[in-house]
Amino acid sequence: MNTIVISYRRQDSRDAARMLLERLLHYFPGRVVMGLEGLLPGENLRLKAEQQMQDCRLLLVLIGPDWSHIADDRGRPRLQDRRDWVRLEIATGLQRGVPILPVLLGSTPMPDEHDLPSELHSLLDLQPQRLDDGAGRSAALTGLVEAIRRQLGEADELLALVTAPAPMPAPMPEAISVAGSAEVLPLRRADGSRVTPAPPLPARAPARSAAEPLEHGGWPAWALACGRDEIGAWAEIGVDGVRQRLRRIEPGMFLMGAGPSTPERFADELPRHPVTLTRAFWLADTACSRALWSALLGDDPALHRARPDLPVDSVSWNDIQALFLPALAHEIGYGARVRLPTEAEWEYACRAGQRGSFHFGEVASAAWMHVGGEADGPLPVQALPSSAWGLHQMHGNVWEWCQDAKRRYDSEPALDPQGDPVDIGRALRGGSWAGPARWARASCRFEAPRSQRLDDAGFRFLIEV
Missing domain, CATH: 3.40.50.10140 (Toll/interleukin-1 receptor homology (TIR) domain)
Incomplete structure (x- = not known):
């Protein structure tokens, strides 16, 4: 009806x-x-x-x-x-x-x-x-x-955030410092022009050990530094003094979508079905920050500008494809294939091996994610603890654009699935500071036109192995 x-x-x-x-x-x-x-x-x-x-x-x-x-x-x-x-x-x-x-x-x-x-x-x-x-x-x-x-006349169904602290995660690796470099970035030129991408950065000796080889491909030539910690393999890139850490996500199988008993699920999350990803990839451990976007392109499209380490917002899927991704690939060189994650890759990484609504359990917690609609904007990209796979704020803060459109689920197993490339829309995942916890669940899906710019949407990128 x-x-x-x-x-x-x-x-x-x-x-x-x-x-x-x-x-x-x-x-x-x-x-x-x-x-x-x-x-x-x-x-x-x-x-x-x-x-x-x-x-x-x-x-x-x-x-x-x-x-x-x-x-x-x-x-x-x-x-x-x-x-x-x-x-x-x-x-x-x-x-x-x-x-x-x-x-x-x-x-x-x-x-x-x-x-x-x-x-x-x-x-x-x-x-x-x-x-x-x-x-x-x-x-x-x-x-x-x-x-x-x-x-x-319907009861309010917004999921209340649990304010009690969640269990603390395993000890974190030493944080990447961008203080001092981010503050002096030219966030916007007076004439509004963009920076022409610089030649590829010179190769640096990566911090790796020959005794620790990687499966499914070796250490990346584009990394300024890379290594292992208690979470797993990591690599870093840099643009004009701004560093971005990426986490290596290994291939694997997971159950995509929501189960029939999942609270507050939407119809497009059903049915839950097995998905196998056959290729490893390097995924940014945070959403792209204003500092990184500005260092690379020389402008600042974000509406929320209180700090350079806030996630860049108000960028469309088209903006990311036409401006950021090719400029970053050119900047880091070595033939790096930079793109957005597919919906399947995003959900696999978000779940971090878990089957619940969130990577930390079934109950929403303000200790792990920034949602609720009561705040005036996003938090810094590393403000909250990371998941077991070293990824920050996959739940909440800003919606994240995916490479593909939403596909229709069925119960059949899927191998490296992707949505229709000619669809006018593209998927967004993760929820945001402006919406309820229900939208921030690992299986929740949203879609918007590729040209849409939203003040609570950003992105995180991956580099193929």
Whole structure:
């Protein structure tokens, strides 16, 4: 049954409507539809509106800056046309007593009474919800979800964070120091230009032992330093004084997706199925920081800029593919193949050999991840303890872009699976500071258009063996 309908004008708010649909489906799977979808030639518009409102429990009316002023071919505002679909949709909802929530995009005000037909005047009596289009969008989305739940009379399902400290992990290897180098980076040039990638860094003697050979390929030539610690093999790269450690992830088999009894699972996480990864890879132990992005490209696209060791945000999948990855491959040289992890590689690394919702267990804990929607932004990329595989904040802080699109799961075993390369969207994993713990589970999946820039999304890269 359709419970939430998103009413929008294509010329005014289609992108916002699509984004909102994708976000709301995480909270209300199978219960959100777009109001303008499914109209056929010759179809009775009024009857279609009646049928749609019959099953509607909440109508979200997206109002952008041009919502009430968009005109038809004769220059007449569309809202003044009694056959206008948006007008029909709202009027039918008002007549049937369907709960309606106006959603104002950005700084858009509520429309003036003289811009509305008389049958829509009661829309002005409703308290709107604002959806910011800047750094506050993620927090505004969380507020919108809460408002929707109140309208539907449903209990709040946001998973409360456990504040008691979690068991401490095994002793950590000595932290990498970037102090002093990161503060003096040119975070943005005055003319807005980017840095031309420098020639490959000269080879350094890696800190390795001939008595400790690696399986599935040797020590990487691109590493400034590499070695082993109690966690496993590591390697480091450097760009203009900013270091990034990578952890070697060995091939293996794991169960991908959520089990039938997993709490708060979404439908696209089922069924759980065996996946085998046949190739080792080197995965960055943190999300890409502002310092590393700025050192490599000479600009700073992030909205959250309090510290250079915050994760870079507001970068699209297209930005990463066109700018960061080729520049980094050129910088470190030696034919390094740099890319984003696939969904399967990401989840395998996130789980770190565990089958639960999180690499540290089944219960969310603030000692291990930064989520909840109450913070103003992300934490530094190494602020919280790492997993057993040496990876920091795979749960929470920022969503992380994956190389591939979401694929449809089935119960059959999969070998190095990837999503459809021609799909318009790409997967994101891990949840964020702006969302609930439910989104940060190892099996939770999100997808966004490749061109989308989100203030709570970043990435971590891998280098193939």
